[in-house]
Amino acid sequence: xxxQEFLEKLKQKLDLLTDMEVKDILDEYSDTIDQKVxxxxxxxxxxxxxxxxxxxxxxxxxxxxxxxxxxxNRHQDAAGKAGEVLNDIxxxxxxxxxxxxxDLTVEGLSKTLVLIGVGLVVLLLLRIxxxxxxxxxxxxxxxxxxxxxxxxxxGFISVIxxxxxxxxxxxxIISFIRVGVNGEEINTENLFKRPLSEGLDSLKSTKKKTAxxxxxxxxxxxxxxxTYEYKTKQATEQKSEEKSQRDTSVKETRSSNNxxxxxxVAVFVWILRFFGILLMIPLWCAIxxxxxxxxxxxxxxxxxxxxxxVFLLVIGAIGIVSVIIRLALLLVFNKKIGGFFITMNLVxxxxxxxIGMPLTLHDISxxxxxxxxxxxxxxxxxxxxxxxxxxxxxxxxxxxFSYSENVTYVADDTLQNELIxxxxxxxxxxxxxxxxxxKVEIMLYRDHYRGDFYDFRKSLSFTIDxxxxxxxxxxxxxxxxxxxxxxxxxxxxxxxNQFNQxxxxxxx
Amino acid sequence: xxxxxxxxVLELVVMMVVAKKDIYGxxxxxxxxxxxxxxxxxxxxxxxxxxxxxxxxxxxxxxxEGPPRKYxxxxxxxxxxxxEIKREWIEFSNSINKFxxxxxxx
Numbered sequence: 001x002x003x004q005e006f007l008e009k010l011k012q013k014l015d016l017l018t019d020m021e022v023k024d025i026l027d028e029y030s031d032t033i034d035q036k037v038x039x040x041x042x043x044x045x046x047x048x049x050x051x052x053x054x055x056x057x058x059x060x061x062x063x064x065x066x067x068x069x070x071x072x073n074r075h076q077d078a079a080g081k082a083g084e085v086l087n088d089i090x091x092x093x094x095x096x097x098x099x100x101x102x103d104l105t106v107e108g109l110s111k112t113l114v115l116i117g118v119g120l121v122v123l124l125l126l127r128i129x130x131x132x133x134x135x136x137x138x139x140x141x142x143x144x145x146x147x148x149x150x151x152x153x154x155g156f157i158s159v160i161x162x163x164x165x166x167x168x169x170x171x172x173i174i175s176f177i178r179v180g181v182n183g184e185e186i187n188t189e190n191l192f193k194r195p196l197s198e199g200l201d202s203l204k205s206t207k208k209k210t211a212x213x214x215x216x217x218x219x220x221x222x223x224x225x226x227t228y229e230y231k232t233k234q235a236t237e238q239k240s241e242e243k244s245q246r247d248t249s250v251k252e253t254r255s256s257n258n259x260x261x262x263x264x265v266a267v268f269v270w271i272l273r274f275f276g277i278l279l280m281i282p283l284w285c286a287i288x289x290x291x292x293x294x295x296x297x298x299x300x301x302x303x304x305x306x307x308x309x310v311f312l313l314v315i316g317a318i319g320i321v322s323v324i325i326r327l328a329l330l331l332v333f334n335k336k337i338g339g340f341f342i343t344m345n346l347v348x349x350x351x352x353x354x355i356g357m358p359l360t361l362h363d364i365s366x367x368x369x370x371x372x373x374x375x376x377x378x379x380x381x382x383x384x385x386x387x388x389x390x391x392x393x394x395x396x397x398x399x400x401f402s403y404s405e406n407v408t409y410v411a412d413d414t415l416q417n418e419l420i421x422x423x424x425x426x427x428x429x430x431x432x433x434x435x436x437x438x439k440v441e442i443m444l445y446r447d448h449y450r451g452d453f454y455d456f457r458k459s460l461s462f463t464i465d466x467x468x469x470x471x472x473x474x475x476x477x478x479x480x481x482x483x484x485x486x487x488x489x490x491x492x493x494x495x496x497n498q499f500n501q502x503x504x505x506x507x508x
Numbered sequence: 509x510x511x512x513x514x515x516x517v518l519e520l521v522v523m524m525v526v527a528k529k530d531i532y533g534x535x536x537x538x539x540x541x542x543x544x545x546x547x548x549x550x551x552x553x554x555x556x557x558x559x560x561x562x563x564x565x566x567x568x569x570x571x572x573e574g575p576p577r578k579y580x581x582x583x584x585x586x587x588x589x590x591x592e593i594k595r596e597w598i599e600f601s602n603s604i605n606k607f608x609x610x611x612x613x614x
């Protein structure tokens with residue numbers, strides 16, 4: 001850490017003290033560091049002599065009997081550390097850009113531009129294998145899962161693959177730029193292997209404590225410095241002017257270059273943030289879609305269809321997507337992260353998905369598709385009424401009698417004890433539900449042949465599917481007439497009662 | 509050297525160094541380090557605290573090598589505190605030394 005960086009950091013952390021006090025402290029420390037440098041130490045060593053900056057700040061606050069801010073850094077869990085790593089990435093990007101723009105020449109610039117062009121072409125070519133992988137995933141998912149779920153999962157996969165590709169592109173573009181700017185040799189090692197291995201190394205090293213502390217402090221300080229100076233351009237201009245009067249000429253050019261580099265960095269940081277937000281749009285769409293799914297499932301629940309498996313799955317998915325959105329917001333806006341909430345979120349989401357998966361499979365297995373018998377000869381009988389097929393009655397049958405204005409009650413003196421419910425749709429084929437004391441029968445009748453047999457069979461099998469699958473009847477109920485025939489001598493109220501009972505039995 | 513020992517006696521050393529002559533931060537650290545090793549992270553906050561407690565007072569003095577320097581001077585109250593702590597330490601260390609003497613075989 002340089003003296004400047006150290007003092008800047010101190011200044012921020014000592015924000016609970018008055019400006020005078022802070023200036024007093026900073027001047028004293030600055031003086032000490034200068035003296036040590038004069039005596040031959042490096043700035044870095046002189047700064048390190050002060051020890052851990054957080055402990056220093058705690059001790060200083062202690063001297064004022066102020067309960068200073070305890071760094072929550074030290075007690076982070078895995079999720080918090082992940083957030084730190086993401087912060088480090090964007091901060092080292094900013095640092096990299098500032099070093100890039102320090103030493104640019106015309107020749108270097110043109111070389112860089114050419115390399116960028118080549119880099120973009122390389123990325124276009126790389127897109128192909130990525131698209132293939134993505135396609136493979138999608139078809140795999142579509143095979144495994146039914147349509148609705150498949151779309152959700154393949155949407156996820158697309159987002160993840162795109163993110164990976166984006167990170168890869170950034171790394172490659174940066175390495176290309178670096179090669180161009182530093183005038184390094186153009187070969188595959190410099191262009192590809194080095195940046196990737198360096199990136200992996202820096203990710204690994206951030207897990208070790210000492211190295212990570214330095215990286216954290218350095219990069220946080222730098223990004224804070226860049227945003228700080230971006231916001232207060234006037235102040236820094238004045239400061240660097242004052243400084244240049246006192247310092248030697250070497251120091252002067254260094255600080256003014258830094259300022260230029262830092263404002264370029266700030267612009268780049270904001271551009272990166274803008275792209276970060278764009279990237280989050282699919283995530284927000286995912287959340288909205290999942291919310292709508294929850295609404296639909298609740299509606300179905302009120303209609304008597306319970307799919308708890310899918311419900312839990314959707315809740316779990318909401319948890320995961322909201323965690324991703326949170327992490328993305330951190331990456332973009334550099335805020336501290338509540339590690340606890342993220343871990344809790346993930347845990348709950350994992351539990352929901354864990355329970356939801358098998359339940360969903362169970363839900364799916366509940367729904368059978370019933371195909372009508374296809375013996376055509378049966379349909380050409382002379383009788384007016386004939387039985388086309390019998391549906392097996394099981395508890396998942398639902399039939400929607402909600403349009404009661406279409407229900408007609410007819411007293412029928414041919415009936416003894418029976419109650420017959422007939423539903424006519426546009427094809428004049430009707431459904432017959434009869435409830436006698438000893439059995440409930442559901443039968444399909446054809447009145448007389450009219451229209452295309454295949455159309456009829458399609459609409460009828462759809463009706464049967466609707467019943468068998470326990471779904472809400474999907475066709476326009478207004479086209480259905482419902483006639484309730486009851487024994488002529490029966491009490492109308494009893495008839496209604498019986499009708500409701502059938503409804504309830506059928507609706508289960 | 510054990511940190512517990514250090515902390516207890518550091519205040520005393522610092523006060524004695526300042527009492528010898530007015531001194532600024534860096535020079536003081538060097539002097540104290542000749543006696544017992546500490547780093548800036550401990551010394552400076554300690555100086556700050558003792559200043560806040562009116563054991564020291566500070567003033568700025570022009571220097572040839574750069575900006576004005578902050579010098580520490582011990583106050584009358586500081587001298588009293590120093591005497592008290594010095595007495596306590598001598599008493600304490602004497603009784604420890606005596607105990608070690610008496611139990612040479614351990």
